[in-house]
Amino acid sequence: xxxxxxxxxxxxxxxxxxxxxxxxxxxxxxxxxxxxxxxxxxxxxxxxxxxxxxxxxxxxxxxxxxxxxxxxxxxxxxxxxxxxxxxxxxxxxxxxxxxxxxxxxxxxxxxxxxxxxxxxxxxxxxxxxxxxxxxxxxxxxxxxxxxxxxxxxxxxxxxxxxxxxxxxxxxxxxxxxxxxxxxxxxxxxxxxxxxxxxxxxxxxxxxxxxxxxxxxxxxxxxxxxxxxxxxxxxxxxxxxxxxxxxxxxxxxxxxxxxxxxxxxxxxxxxxxxxxxxxxxxxxxxxxxxxxxxxxxxxxxxxxxxxxxxxx
Numbered sequence: 001x002x003x004x005x006x007x008x009x010x011x012x013x014x015x016x017x018x019x020x021x022x023x024x025x026x027x028x029x030x031x032x033x034x035x036x037x038x039x040x041x042x043x044x045x046x047x048x049x050x051x052x053x054x055x056x057x058x059x060x061x062x063x064x065x066x067x068x069x070x071x072x073x074x075x076x077x078x079x080x081x082x083x084x085x086x087x088x089x090x091x092x093x094x095x096x097x098x099x100x101x102x103x104x105x106x107x108x109x110x111x112x113x114x115x116x117x118x119x120x121x122x123x124x125x126x127x128x129x130x131x132x133x134x135x136x137x138x139x140x141x142x143x144x145x146x147x148x149x150x151x152x153x154x155x156x157x158x159x160x161x162x163x164x165x166x167x168x169x170x171x172x173x174x175x176x177x178x179x180x181x182x183x184x185x186x187x188x189x190x191x192x193x194x195x196x197x198x199x200x201x202x203x204x205x206x207x208x209x210x211x212x213x214x215x216x217x218x219x220x221x222x223x224x225x226x227x228x229x230x231x232x233x234x235x236x237x238x239x240x241x242x243x244x245x246x247x248x249x250x251x252x253x254x255x256x257x258x259x260x261x262x263x264x265x266x267x268x269x270x271x272x273x274x275x276x277x278x279x280x281x282x283x284x285x286x287x288x289x290x291x292x293x294x295x296x297x298x299x300x301x302x303x304x305x306x307x308x309x310x311x
Contacts, residue, residue, distance in 0.1 A: 129277035138296035161191035188242035
């Protein structure tokens with residue numbers, strides 16, 4: 001308020017205002033400034049406040065009475081009686097500090113940042129085709145059969161050279177016209193080489209090079225791939241990305257490991273062209289027909305897709 005504030009407050013009016021508000025201060029008034037007197041003052045003090053003329057210089061309050069200031073956020077702080085000069089100084093100081101005050105409302109939930117890490121785990125992908133949510137459709141060819149295949153990528157992490165998704169194949173067996181498996185992929189580059197390092201996958205260095213050589217895009221890497229430790233710089237900027245896709249279990253029942261007439265114990269050698277969004281693959285299993293070819297194309301989605309961030 002402008003001018004010199006009056007430090008004498010009508011105690012009866014303050015008590016009546018307190019009685020009318022069951023919760024003091026009410027929620028809608030928690031951000032306002034107000035001066036109130038603490039309940040519990042004696043009757044003599046009330047008479048002294050109610051009667052007589054106001055002096056130019058305020059006197060200290062009697063023992064037992066204390067001035068309380070309602071601060072933004074519903075908090076109360078005890079303040080001393082102020083002289084006219086100190087009131088002006090406090091007012092100027094308060095104006096300087098006002099921009100940094102924060103509101104804190106009763107019933108508001110705590111900030112999530114205090115309970116969880118602030119590190120954001122954003123999925124990374126090299127292109128608009130090889131990303132979470134991408135779908136590919138095509139066929140898998142054997143000598144006698146052609147099967148329809150659909151692949152949905154669930155997550156891609158180029159920093160960890162990995163991805164995962166679902167592979168759905170139709171017409172493989174009469175008892176199971178459609179089979180869906182969960183697979184994980186290794187991206188060839190900084191972490192994984194062209195040579196398979198999993199003994200239980202049944203492959204050898206000779207088998208690896210024999211299958212990789214079926215891809216024309218592999219020829220520039222054929223000599224370096226034989227040495228094992230191959231690093232491909234600027235992998236995300238290259239036209240072709242090489243991967244291995246390994247099926248792990250059926251979906252939705254992951255407990256089923258074997259199906260009569262079908263097998264997912266092998267894995268795919270993959271060459272992905274991220275310029276056109278096409279997938280070329282060769283399936284390998286020691287007891288299956290050799291060089292079964294997988295050909296998939298990206299399903300157009302007009303560049304829109306859902307995004308999920310793990311926190």
